[in-house]
Amino acid sequence: MDSLLSDLINLDLSGSTDKLIAEYIWIGGSGMDIRSKARTLHGPVSDPSKLPKWNYDGSSTGQATGDDSEVILYPQAIFRDPFRRGNNILVMCDAYTPTGEPLPTNKRHKAAKIFSHPDVVAEEPWYGIEQEYTLLQKDVKWPLGWPVGGYPGPQGPYYCGVGADKALGRDIVNAHYKACLYAGISVSGVNGEVMPGQWEFQVGPVVGIGAGDQLWVARYILERIAEIAGVVVSFDPKPIQGDWNGAGAHTNYSTKSMREEGGIEVIKKAIEKLEKRHKEHIAAYGDGNERRLTGKHETADINTFSWGVANRGASVRVGRDTEKEGKGYFEDRRPASNMDPYVVSSMIAETTILSHQ
Template identity: 45%
Template sequence: MAKLKLEYIWLDGYTPVAGLRGKTKIVDGDADKFTLEDCPMWGFDGSSTKQAEGKSSDCLLKPVALYPDSSRENGFIVMTEVLLPDGTPHPTNTRATIPDDEGTWFGFEQEYFFYQDGRPLGFPEGGFPAPQGPYYTGVGFKAVGDIARTIVEEHLDACIDAGINHEGINAEVAKGQWEFQIFGKGSKKAADEIWVARYLLLRIAEKYGVDIEFHCKPLLGAYDDPLDWNGSGMHCNFSTEFMRTTGGKDYFLKLMDAFSKYREEHIAVYGPDNHLRLTGLHETQSIDQFSWGIADRGASIRVPHSFVKGDAYKGYLEDRRPNSAGDPYAIAGRVLQTIQTVPTS
């Protein structure tokens, strides 16, 4: 038997963006045989996380996913749902509210900025770096610096060690901006892994004195203003078993009609301040419009060439509207709700 270090993580009650919280529980066990079922229920003081009042502050943590933590000897990360004392889901528990189906696949493209000393990493004090252009998928100190590359490589290894289905990384369009991609079969699995990947990124950045900025538009300004740098999205790629195996143009057009009909419902859960990002500029559609287009990065939903190949209309689609600070549980849940309004026969 060994002393196992279980880092329980959960989403707090802050709005409009929930924060990640974590604390460590020590248990006896065999690290090679330890499973999710071995993780006990736990609790925390909800009055300190905006999830309870001080006169009745107990909240419960229900383990829902387990990941090896390679940064600790005998360490694990335990993703949890927050429950009320009676065992029912807490109002902040978005994971418990969404449907799940292993046949529905999601891929999230998480963009973010590195920040240090109150500005994006690589921005000079009191000024601006060279205009956008050389940073996207950039190589070399002038393009990406050194700390960022160190952090993203360490983060990549940590995610892979944890068993997260990490699909890639790249420097993004703005100076100090990066992206990682996560794919999962099932809405809850994919969203769990985004949250754990976010947690790992935040924790790794701590030792370098760097913050992670998930706000969708941290740098503002007019289109020709040096402050108007690209915002950050979390594009949501999705497919159902029917979309992958059958599809068809008629079904696709009905699906796009449904996404257009529920545009406001989608925008409501796609992340705060999205009006600052979805302006119709910088490869975005305006927040008050809906459009789809083949390989169109300015559309609300981008249709890959592979989807329409041979007039098949079969495969996956990319919703480009979710932003970098969005809750992947709520995003995936809303996408599923809309898909389920369209009959497949």
Template identity: 25%
Template structure:
């Protein structure tokens, strides 16, 4: 028995833990949970826990239903919102087939595979997300749409406001779970908030994001409000993105940093950005996986719509943040398209795969965008060679379908399931008669 496993077993006994939740995600990124009793934990470490995978979105085909979930002892944490009555802990799990092979449809395994590819080249991949979400008075809504908890704006300080207590409680709970928070503040939209997580390796961060969403939902329930990570819940207001800072390290050295280079950005860093730009359109169906995601991408309010990069240019898809003198370790790039509803395991896998492709193939970085890309007209953008991101989920899926990079990274099963699931979503969306059509056509036609 290794030290971490022994630590978990001792902690369960010493802290009187009554339930242990085994967490994993489906292909879409929905958190799943099965609870076991303390007496079952040692067996779960040794043999896994059997579940019917065919009942989980995209996990298996019906004729290969049985899978095993294996808890990762390094992810053990006591859930603070459960309190002292029936204390409960959780661990994230890896999914395997009965013969011990890694589950081909396990999003966590997809990311592990991609990280292993980077590791073979000597790289460790770190991410740092800025997670936006809305606080609403209720999940119910009337003819005017959802009602936000306040009418505050960017960085507003609202005395006695719901958001202050909400963010404070959420941050404390995240830190109790071992998740470090860098910043928290009110965002630009009414009821919109942002909490930024301190950087970590990509697998840890993907686990942290799944925990983050759960914490935010739990605090909302506790405080009598409703939290949503929907990309664009309010018409005419900013959408909720998850701008994500990315960096590669070789040992203790930041591979994106080169003293004296333009923006202190190394050749590896430039090639990584070039890979992100070239493959951005074909990975968008995963980084922005819902019909509603494209209302954010094409709705303005600092959401990127065009494939560009720039130094501290917030209209660009990829931004190179301001360099901090004497802090080469902080060199990074920021990918601004991904939204808060993405499956972080699959999204991080594709961002890394695109960047690695740029390094492996020696992609040349195009000229940076120095102007506000949104203020240009279509002819000006075409003249500058600024291609656009997909304008709809349907468009994104057609680009993903032809992508070797996405197919290789996700694996055949996940690749096909995402296409099938999202095509069904588009079909149902396209078939509806919307309020817009009724308002525009019913009386005049």
């Protein structure tokens, strides 16, 4: 029975119909709940603006009231579908009222405005986002591979570790890596993290609004693969209290000016601007981040802005290569694993390019 079901799931439609399946993906009312539903298209589409808008019941996602529940999805980015394959696609969407107003939870709309500003366009902002996450056992919500109600040995052997007692969930990680590359996402690498059962993938370098689109779809693909494996993905910034590392979404960033000769001075000015808006950025960098940014476990204290070369205990880290070459990128280490990449990426661009403090 299982093999027949598997055969049907993997059925190649291309020989029998021109129709294809588009999975529309959007973000629900909590700002972290990824939703999706599928529809049939009558032929291939490569331009998101040529895809039909669609609607959903916003009262069931915490985004509308029952008496006026319709929310409209605007297709924004297309990816190949690693689950259905063939000509089938994944479509990243954002959400609007029937009158065309962006929902309060639609963070993409504001980000797109910032990224389309001529000064930002001219600077070609590049992002590389390091998405950390924790795999949990489904029924007990305890990290994968941990004894139920108990703890593994202390941190040390797990970071980039190898072995059944150190690398917990590698099949999910590798399946996700390949599925993202198939989809057309710029995943640049994966690794095991410091806490056992915690992993990281990196998306980038990607220009502008594309970083948010790609990270959200990479999260969606991860959730789907974990669903198949019967495992839960947690983006909580500190899933286990105590002497365990939290989970972040370190955001690497550069502009055209930073990548050119003398870029280190542009980087220093950008970091000064980030320091002036530290509180605003922290407020927008993810829920529960105060449990992670304690000044321990490779973090800076949440209330204090700091930066340094090769310093993983600073708010912002400048790499040794950047210092040596006098140009390059820097890493904002403050964002939590559950941050919204549309918010974080556009806010960094706004502060460093459009702010004239």
